[in-house]
Amino acid sequence: MESAHGFQKWLQSLAIDSKKVHELAFQLSITYRHLALHSTEQFLATPIVNLPSGKERGKFLALDWGGTYLRVGFVELLDDVPISHELALLSTQDSGSRRRGPAQGSNIKRSHDRSWPILNRLKADKANDLFAWVGDCIADVISVDMEQLIRQGKPTPRQISLGVTFSFPMLQTKLDKASLMPMGKGFAINSDLDLGAMLLAGYEQHRLKWTTKITTTHAELPHLRIAAIINDTGANLASIAYTASPRKKNKATIGLVVGTGCNASIPLKIDILDPSKHPIDLQLDSTVEVMVNTEWSINGSAGPLKRLDIITKWDEVLDRSTHSPGFMPFEYMTAGHYLGELIRLCLVDWFVIGCRISRVKVPDDLCQPFATKMSTVSKLVAESTDNNALAAKLNSTRGMTWKGELGWTSEYAGHLRSAYTLVVRRSAAMVAAAIIGLLLCAGELKLAEADDQKTGLPGDQRDLVVACSGGLITQCPGYKDQLQQFIDEVLASMKLTNPGTNVPLHEVLDGGIIGAGVFAATACHESQ
Numbered sequence: 001m002e003s004a005h006g007f008q009k010w011l012q013s014l015a016i017d018s019k020k021v022h023e024l025a026f027q028l029s030i031t032y033r034h035l036a037l038h039s040t041e042q043f044l045a046t047p048i049v050n051l052p053s054g055k056e057r058g059k060f061l062a063l064d065w066g067g068t069y070l071r072v073g074f075v076e077l078l079d080d081v082p083i084s085h086e087l088a089l090l091s092t093q094d095s096g097s098r099r100r101g102p103a104q105g106s107n108i109k110r111s112h113d114r115s116w117p118i119l120n121r122l123k124a125d126k127a128n129d130l131f132a133w134v135g136d137c138i139a140d141v142i143s144v145d146m147e148q149l150i151r152q153g154k155p156t157p158r159q160i161s162l163g164v165t166f167s168f169p170m171l172q173t174k175l176d177k178a179s180l181m182p183m184g185k186g187f188a189i190n191s192d193l194d195l196g197a198m199l200l201a202g203y204e205q206h207r208l209k210w211t212t213k214i215t216t217t218h219a220e221l222p223h224l225r226i227a228a229i230i231n232d233t234g235a236n237l238a239s240i241a242y243t244a245s246p247r248k249k250n251k252a253t254i255g256l257v258v259g260t261g262c263n264a265s266i267p268l269k270i271d272i273l274d275p276s277k278h279p280i281d282l283q284l285d286s287t288v289e290v291m292v293n294t295e296w297s298i299n300g301s302a303g304p305l306k307r308l309d310i311i312t313k314w315d316e317v318l319d320r321s322t323h324s325p326g327f328m329p330f331e332y333m334t335a336g337h338y339l340g341e342l343i344r345l346c347l348v349d350w351f352v353i354g355c356r357i358s359r360v361k362v363p364d365d366l367c368q369p370f371a372t373k374m375s376t377v378s379k380l381v382a383e384s385t386d387n388n389a390l391a392a393k394l395n396s397t398r399g400m401t402w403k404g405e406l407g408w409t410s411e412y413a414g415h416l417r418s419a420y421t422l423v424v425r426r427s428a429a430m431v432a433a434a435i436i437g438l439l440l441c442a443g444e445l446k447l448a449e450a451d452d453q454k455t456g457l458p459g460d461q462r463d464l465v466v467a468c469s470g471g472l473i474t475q476c477p478g479y480k481d482q483l484q485q486f487i488d489e490v491l492a493s494m495k496l497t498n499p500g501t502n503v504p505l506h507e508v509l510d511g512g513i514i515g516a517g518v519f520a521a522t523a524c525h526e527s528q
Contacts, residue, residue, distance in 0.1 A: 007415050010350055013312040014422040016429045018489040020308060024430070025490055027304035028296075028437030035300045036272050036292070036441070042300045045270070046234065047175045047279040048291035048519075051241035056521035061224070063138065063199075064165040064512030066118075066232065067260030067337060068471075070134060072141045073113035075163075075517025077242075108242075108514060112144045123187045127198065130189070135202025138162075142221050143210050161227040162199075163520030165235040165512040167261060169295050170195060173279060175523050178229045187323075196226040227520035231293045232257045233265035235515025236467040236508045242518045249462040253444055253503075255511075258431055258479075259470025261297065261328075262335040268292045268442055296434055297331030305329060310430070314345040321369055330434070334427040336471045340374035346419040361406050365399035375475065381420050382477045387413040427472070428479055432486035435466060435503065436494075446497040462501060469508045480505055 036043040057077050064071040116137055122130055142160065149156050169181035171192075178195040207221040230238065233255035240252040255265040267289035270278060279290060305311050311329070318332055318341055319325050332338045348366045351357045365371040380397065384390035391413035394400045402408065439445040444464050472479045487503050 006354070007350060007418060010354055011346060011419060011422050014346075014426050016310065016426050018486065018493065020310075021429045021433045021486055022490050022493050024304055024308055024310070024433035025436035025440070027307065028301065028434055029440035031301055031303055032294070032296070032437055032441040033272065036268065037274050039300050040276075041169070041181065042295045042298050043268075043273065043277070044169075044171060044293045044295060045268075045273055045277040045279055046172050046230065046265075046291045046293055048230070048234065049279075049288060050522075051291075052238055052518045052522045054242050056242070056518065056525045058161075058521050058524060060227065060517045060520040060524075061138070061142065061160050061162045062165070062513045062516035062520065063134075063162060064167075064232070064235070064516060065134070066167045066512065068118060069115050070118055070137055071113065071115045071513055072137055073513055074111045074141070074145060075514060075520075076109040076111070077518070077521050078107045078109055108517075110510075110513070112141050112148075113513070114141050127189050127193055128201075130187075131198040131202035132205055133202070134199065135204070136206050138199075138203045138224070139206035139210060139221060146210075146221065157222045159223045159225055161225050161520050161524055163227055163516035163518070163523075164195070164199065164229045165232050165516040166195060166229060167232040167257065167263075167512075169298070170229070170231070170293075172229065175228050175230075175519070176226045195229060200224055200226065228516070228523040230515060230519050231263065231265060232469075232512050232515075233263050234291050234293065235519070236469055236511040237265060237291070238515035238518050238522075239508055239511040240465070240467050240506075242514075251444075251462060251464055252467055253442075253464040254435060254438060254466045256431075256435070256466050256468040256505075257470040258334065258336070258427075258468065258472045258483075260335060260337045262331045262431065262470075264294050264296055264434065264438060265291055266294065266438055266442055272441075294438065296438070297328040297335070299326055299329055301434075302329045305333070305430075310426075314342055314349065317345055318342060330430065334430050336374045336476070339423050339427060339472075340372045340377055341370050342423050343374075343377055343416070343419045344369075344372035346423070347416060350415060357406070361403040363400045363402055371399065375471065377416070377420055378476045381417055384413075387411075387417060390414075390417060424472075424476060424479060425482060428482040429486050432483055432490060435487060436490050439464060439503065445491075445494075445501065448495045448497045462498075464501060464503045466503060466505050467508045467511065468505050469511050473505075473507060480507070 032043065057079055059074060059076040062073055062075045114137065122133055125133070146156050166178065168187070170178040171181065172178045176196060180189060180193045180195055203224050207223070210221045236255035236257070237252055253266060257263055270288050270290050273290075273292070311333070315329070315333055318338060319329060321341075322332065333342075344366055348359075348362060351362055351366070352359050359367060376397075380390060380393050384393055387410040391408040391410050394408040394413060394416070400408070436445065440447065468480070473483075484505050487505070491501065491503060
């Protein structure tokens with residue numbers, strides 16, 4: 001039987017250090033500049049020029065469509081409680097407690113929140129069937145709100161404004177319009193459907209069927225109006241912008257999601273974007289910044305990964321097994337939907353080839369593609385103090401038991417832990433490089449010339465805040481810390497014109513729902 005040392009050597013292609021992260025960040029910054037100017041699939045300008053001011057008011061329906069869950073609820077922006085002057089949605093420390101919504105003292109009220117898992121059969125459905133299910137979920141939340149209003153003797157609205165957070169690639173020319181691109185993350189939809197029109201059609205199927213449980217008279221649900229559509233990373237920035245007062249040395253710069261998928265948004269000066277990407281109906285000066293959905297996971301970003309030999313044989317196998325091979329290589333190497341599969345591929349390859357164990361004896365979940373879930377592995381590793389404890393848990397986990405006389409030993413469990421550790425570490429390193437590369441592309445970080453002294457004015461030193469969310473950030477122990485460590489190490493190794501600049505990660509709570517509601521309010525406010 002091969003030793004643990006042999007397994008570490010087997011996985012050495014997954015290893016990555018700060019020096020390589022530094023080089024990856026630099027190469028990605030150049031790639032991002034090119035994509036901003038030339039790509040039709042990445043660095044997509046949104047119609048968002050102004051982030052929320054904090055003065056918006058009203059009650060809005062919010063929908064957050066992610067890779068794993070659909071969430072719907074009402075967001076009400078009130079004026080009877082002073083707006084917080086802190087980053088109220090951010091948890092500045094990793095405390096043991098988490099609360100839904102903003103910190104006390106903000107003026108955001110949420111109600112009737114519902115969440116539904118998006119099952120694989122739904123992802124495989126035809127577009128009309130999938131959106132009919134989404135429409136049913138929307139109708140369910142609105143009906144509960146209507147029933148409450150009727151019970152309280154309050155007037156019911158004839159129309160409700162909806163804000164949408166959509167965690168997939170899309171093309172936008174107006175804030176309330178979006179055309180779908182291939183969705184990925186296991187979804188079968190692969191067309192340029194009108195997102196708003198499909199949502200309204202799905203809801204309309206259920207609107208006329210609803211009857212209140214309070215009265216015997218038939219009552220129709222109100223009409224829906226699409227007020228705003230944004231992606232999940234932009235929603236994170238919107239959430240912060242609504243609750244935070246501007247500070248000279250504290251700028252919310254990037255909205256980041258590392259969960260089922262991996263993506264980021266950032267305001268960029270419009271002059272670095274191809275004119276075809278400029279929002280229509282907006283006359284903009286070249287120095288104006290627009291919110292850009294980077295879609296940094298799409299294949300235009302693959303060049304640096306290949307040149308630096310970061311892509312392994314397991315990444316290539318995983319890529320070929322996806323619905324869209326070659327479509328999102330960066331995401332396949334960093335996002336939660338795929339990391340469990342990478343761990344599975346590493347382990348089954350080792351057991352069958354490295355250890356010469358018959359595949360028929362290997363646990364079912366290690367033989368079935370995408371059966372090894374990152375959430376399961378992360379929980380098992382986090383709850384096990386050592387490899388003996390991990391082996392015991394694995395031996396009692398459905399789908400992970402060996403056949404015949406074999407079982408999880410301390411050594412085998414150590415192999416799983418090592419694969420998990422390296423896959424997670426590489427993901428954090430790559431995302432750190434992408435963050436630094438994006439800040440260099442945007443000009444928020446500036447490299448000094450070779451003969452310049454590494455000095456800068458105190459006023460140039462500030463925090464460039466990354467508003468982050470997603471399952472890996474919130475549920476994978478140590479992921480956020482590793483990501484922050486890589487960012488700090490790369491910054492320390494760079495010769496910048498603004499040395500001392502920090503790029504802190506701040507976790508956003510429920511940014512998808514709140515951001516959708518806030519942008520719906522912004523859109524309605526601007527149209528008045």
